Amino acid sequence: MDKKVKVRDADETKRRLLQAAKAEFAKNGLGGARVDEISERAKANKRMLYHYFGNKDDLFQTVLEQAYLDIRNAEQKLQLDSLEPRQALETLVRFTWNYYLRNPEFITLVNSENLHRARHLKKSEAIKVASRRFVNMVAKILERGEMSGVFRPGIDAVQLNITIAAIGYYYLTNRFTGAIVYERDLMEAAALEQRLQFNIETIMRLVCRPEHF
Amino acid sequence: MDKKVKVRDADETKRRLLQAAKAEFAKNGLGGARVDEISERAKANKRMLYHYFGNKDDLFQTVLEQAYLDIRNAEQKLQLDSLEPRQALETLVRFTWNYYLRNPEFITLVNSENLHRARHLKKSEAIKVASRRFVNMVAKILERGEMSGVFRPGIDAVQLNITIAAIGYYYLTNRFTGAIVYERDLMEAAALEQRLQFNIETIMRLVCRPEHF
DNA sequence: TGTTTTTTGCACTAACTGGTTACATACTAT
DNA sequence: ATAGTATGTAACCAGTTAGTGCAAAAAACA
Numbered sequence: 340m341d342k343k344v345k346v347r348d349a350d351e352t353k354r355r356l357l358q359a360a361k362a363e364f365a366k367n368g369l370g371g372a373r374v375d376e377i378s379e380r381a382k383a384n385k386r387m388l389y390h391y392f393g394n395k396d397d398l399f400q401t402v403l404e405q406a407y408l409d410i411r412n413a414e415q416k417l418q419l420d421s422l423e424p425r426q427a428l429e430t431l432v433r434f435t436w437n438y439y440l441r442n443p444e445f446i447t448l449v450n451s452e453n454l455h456r457a458r459h460l461k462k463s464e465a466i467k468v469a470s471r472r473f474v475n476m477v478a479k480i481l482e483r484g485e486m487s488g489v490f491r492p493g494i495d496a497v498q499l500n501i502t503i504a505a506i507g508y509y510y511l512t513n514r515f516t517g518a519i520v521y522e523r524d525l526m527e528a529a530a531l532e533q534r535l536q537f538n539i540e541t542i543m544r545l546v547c548r549p550e551h552f
Numbered sequence: 553m554d555k556k557v558k559v560r561d562a563d564e565t566k567r568r569l570l571q572a573a574k575a576e577f578a579k580n581g582l583g584g585a586r587v588d589e590i591s592e593r594a595k596a597n598k599r600m601l602y603h604y605f606g607n608k609d610d611l612f613q614t615v616l617e618q619a620y621l622d623i624r625n626a627e628q629k630l631q632l633d634s635l636e637p638r639q640a641l642e643t644l645v646r647f648t649w650n651y652y653l654r655n656p657e658f659i660t661l662v663n664s665e666n667l668h669r670a671r672h673l674k675k676s677e678a679i680k681v682a683s684r685r686f687v688n689m690v691a692k693i694l695e696r697g698e699m700s701g702v703f704r705p706g707i708d709a710v711q712l713n714i715t716i717a718a719i720g721y722y723y724l725t726n727r728f729t730g731a732i733v734y735e736r737d738l739m740e741a742a743a744l745e746q747r748l749q750f751n752i753e754t755i756m757r758l759v760c761r762p763e764h765f
Numbered sequence: 766t767g768t769t770t771t772t773t774g775c776a777c778t779a780a781c782t783g784g785t786t787a788c789a790t791a792c793t794a795t
Numbered sequence: 796a797t798a799g800t801a802t803g804t805a806a807c808c809a810g811t812t813a814g815t816g817c818a819a820a821a822a823a824c825a
Contacts (some may be wrong), residue, residue: 349802368667371583374783384804385784395783449729450663454581457728470733497734498750505722506715513721515670516662520683521710537711545754549762562771587813597773598814608813 353391355381361402365444368451369399400459406445411469424484432542436507436535446512489551506538568594574615578657581664582612613672624682637697645755649720649748659725702764719751
């Protein structure tokens with residue numbers, strides 16, 4: 340028989356609080372976020388927020404940590420090791436772009452964390468482990484491509500990672516000032532597609548030998 | 553004879569307030585900035601801040617507008633039109649990187665403005681004029697390079713501008729989380745130099761025909 | 766000198782903020 | 796059943812914030 344829906348559900352309340360916190364932090368930054376707004380949006384009580392997460396700062400840390408683990412997790416699922424190097428690289432560029440596009444909160448959370456000099460991220464060991472695996476993944480692609488002669492030798496995996504992130508991240512995080520400076524709607528479907536193509540081209544020309552563009 | 557230093561100097565007080573506001577906004581964002589902190593730092597009275605600039609929001613707008621005009625002004629002084637296309641492009645990449653590096657407030661102000669969906673920048677006509685001139689400047693370089701056969705044809709000036717900004721901006725604005733994710737001190741002199749070289753390489757390979765790298 | 770204008774100090778407030786207290790209600794193990 | 800614990804609510808607190816009112820002080824001007 341069906342169990343009656345629990346009136347009290349700690350896990351569900353926690354989940355709603357985290358989700359609301361993510362939205363609120365992304366919208367207003369750590370400083371601008373309002374604890375009352377979070378608990379209200381989560382249809383929970385402020386008291387519960389403090390009960391489960393300690394304080395505003397700890398809540399932010401939890402949200403941020405989860406956001407990082409989410410993207411690192413999604414990257415691992417791409418199975419880039421089983422793709423031909425050029426294909427793997429293009430897949431990563433596409434994935435990164437689409438992830439930022441579909442999870443705009445991630446970008447804003449990272450911005451906010453950098454405004455605070457990464458003091459929350461510093462404390463997270465899980466992030467460091469996941470990051471290492473991520474960098475290694477890209478390094479392995481570079482290695483394979485170099486061996487097979489389609490990639491130029493000597494490319495630094497960290498610099499490449501930063502560049503792949505940068506060309507997507509900057510476009511999206513600065514889309515509001517960008518729309519004014521460049522007098523263009525940067526979020527139109529056609530504009531987004533054009534940018535993705537440009538980014539793929541940028542990375543391919545950077546990494547591949549000229550004869551393998 | 554020397555004019556006695558004025559005890560009352562409205563322009564000087566305004567200047568100090570703007571400078572202090574820039575620092576405070578850059579450090580804490582629009583929401584996190586404290587008006588009392590600004591007036592104190594400027595060694596002026598809070599009353600004067602409101603007298604000269606209206607309110608916190610208007611003050612932010614003034615600071616932001618000036619920051620944009622400053623960089624657009626500096627770019628114009630590069631005289632890129634008088635350089636050979638490849639040289640002009642490399643100069644622009646170097647300049648952009650160094651400007652961000654030496655004026656970190658600019659980046660944080662732009663981040664903050666994008667968190668607020670560019671509602672201040674929208675109101676500034678002067679910014680639009682200066683931006684247009686900037687985009688045209690880069691478009692002209694591309695045109696010249698294309699004509700002389702060293703640049704590939706069909707490169708969009710806006711996409712290129714965004715990419716040049718992105719590869720410097722992202723590295724610097726995310727230097728705190730970056731240091732953790734990549735387990736590297738990104739602000740060491742050698743690291744900065746390495747990044748600049750990587751960025752120049754990225755842009756050159758993107759824009760130049762393979763035989764003119 | 767006297768009058769006007771600009772600059773300054775500072776107390777004040779009304780709203781808001783993160784965090785807490787006191788209390789109530791549901792669930793669970795014995 | 797009941798004692799103990801987990802979950803929930805609302806009112807409240809102390810500190811902080813952007814912004815103001817007002818009058819004195821200082822400079823500019825006549």
